[in-house]
Amino acid sequence: MSTATVPVDSLWDRVKGYSPPPRYLPVLATLGLLVGMFAIGGVRYEGFSDPQVLLSLLIDNAFLIVLAVGMTFVILTGGIDLSVGSVVALSTMIAAKTLELGWPPYLSMAAVLATGTLLGLLMGLLIHYFDIQPFIATLAGLFLARGLTFLISIESISISDPTFTKLAFKTVTFGDYYLRWTAIIALATVAIAAYVLARTRFGRTVYAIGGNESSAMLMGLRVAFTKVGVYVISGFCASLGGLLFSFYILSGNSLHAVGTELDAIAAVVIGGTLLTGGRGYVVGSLLGVMVLGMIKTLISFDGTLSSYWIRIITGALLLAFVIVQRFATRRSS
């Protein structure tokens, strides 16, 4: 890709052309943070520098990665989806209950995905056509999904279906290292989402709405379709995340994933996506999830710090990123 319209580039111009555009800076900052944390861990703790530590991060957080992908779509339009944690719990419960009732495993999975997608569609329609604030509409979704979970069963139901357990433990090995299938699915979700956001009209319209909704409308873009669409995607991702979570935890429980929506939002924000919309990358959200996971890993490797510190450090990081964003947007406007 050429860097300037003037044909005679001086060497300096070309060197300058290699500096990353400012819009990538937040993501690069998150990457730098992740690398820095990994380096500190590697120096301080025995066995931390093993690449498997990183792969385990992906495995343990596969469901959160998928949630963060859906959340990225929503936040890019300037909205928010608070329902995803509850949808994860509902998904585990639907999977566990339908399997208990003897449904074939793939039908059970389809039911889970359909439920999440439908919930997302409902919230999207409410938000766009009834002009209800995303915060409120998805807060209602949060209560609804959690309530439905209790309605299905108050008790925890364990999953023993062989297809589920097989999927849960199936791994792909690279020499000495391995990834579980769940992590592969999560990474595939990130890749597909990245393509959709960067290279499709739908994806660019997501950014356009986040930039200025009325301008997007005047430019003749499909605002209604896209705005509802991001909540459908988020609902789908939440139920897919719920499936991955049920592979991981092999039970359906109404108390699963309480507050996970906040982890997903934190990951998206730490990944450099602007809460006001229009700016951010799904890869950043992946890195954001990795940073959150890395904090946990660091603290568990340390052994002397109590687990409260996970929350405190997460909070501090979140604050730092939001303040940095604030300055970044103030400068650009």
Add this chain to the structure above:
Amino acid sequence: MTQMDLQPAHGPKASSDADRPVIEMRDISITFGSVQALSEVSLRLRAGEVHALMGENGAGKSTLIKALTGVYSIDAGTVLVDGEQHEFSSPAASQAAGISTVYQEVNLLPNLTVAENMLLGREPRRFGGINVRAMNRRARATLESLGIDVDPTSELGEHPIAIQQLVAIARAVDVEARVLILDEPTSSLDTDEVAKLFEVMRRLRDQGVAIVFVSHFLDQVYEIADRMTILRNGRLVTERMVAETTQLELVKLMIGRELEVLERLDRKVSARTADESGVPVLRAVGVGRKGALEATDLDLYEGEVIGLAGLLGSGRTELARLLFGADSTDTGEVVIRSERRRLRSPRHAIDRKVAFSSEDRKAEGVIGDLTVADNMLLALQASRGWLRPIPQATRTKLVEQYLQALDIRPADPTALMRNLSGGNQQKVLLARWLITEPEVLILDEPTRGIDIGAKAQIQAKVAELSAQGMAVVFISAELEEVLRLSDRLVVMRDRRKIDERPNNDVTVGDVLEIIAGETREEEGPRA
């Protein structure tokens, strides 16, 4: 110079042009409810011509544009495209006929690239995905053809407003527009940026595009436009060649009364002369703001009414807002009673007994769901602080007093503000500021859109207040009103003060001449 050629001509002037217009709007009428917004207005746009649409605020320019772009539906009249009748039921239909519009505010997306802003919605695609390379190539070609030197892969928000404006035009041009409508495109541009815009406009004109140019800047109209259509009060005044019309004629056509009639108006300027020996109550030293007002000086003395005259967009409102601290100044300072302190917010000004009644009473003044009494007491309560409520007895007394003094109807303190007529709302707003007993009162268009009776009452009140020692800055589009009330006259044009003089026998004609940029000597002896 023909002075008498001012008779409004309804219907287009007979034209000897053989070339058929690309677009012809014939006898367009539009009503909104009971309001006749446009009445038998015609507009003819020819290929390869810049056509200025002129008129004061409320003349019907934007209504006419919106009729052409399919936003409003037409009640009567026809639109011909290449001589064939068309009906534009939606913006899309109008765009399909080759009509593109660039609005005053740039309606683009700062967070996307220049190329995306130009082509989003009709970008080249490959295998279902956007072909970014092809998109950038096409954007670059269009930009180059317009002589705009911008990297299409850069983010739009990185560029100044002027470039964004040009990108908006490039987007409009990419749809192969045959008619390009530019609504106030220069209102936030500086001189160099305007020159750049004009360069692009000329290039498009030479390529055969018909351009509609709406601007309040007369100099710019004279620089770029070939022909103009002048509207007033929703009616067509005339269509003229720009080169054959002097600026003075144009201003008269826009404002629209014959000079003789204007000059015969009896004026009630009192012989009061303000005490200019003392310290000014309010003093602006080199006050300016980029894109709004060039550095301006103004001294306001006790008991004096300064009238700000000028066309819409001349900087009169901008100056008022800077004096009140509603906008922050880029240069200079406002000194109140020799206290050298930069006004940083309206709060500062209110604390120093300056009051400002905005021209936009709907958006910046009236709170429709509160009662008349609440609306009236708002400013006083705000300046007292919310922790010190006004005693009920005082409230009742103040409200009753001003309901009577300004003859507000209904004289019911509990009536909801939104149920009042415009004139009565305006009087409540005036009362709101008078209750705070200001020393300086800035009134921006206090009489716009209200009936004669209310107008006279407000004028009388202003005169009375200044006689009591209040310093007033009075802004109005109606020159007669400004002349009747003010002791000193400040004339604004193109965002700067071009003249300041005591209001001794100044006539509306004089002011028009000053605004039109001609000296009195050229005009010859006055009637």
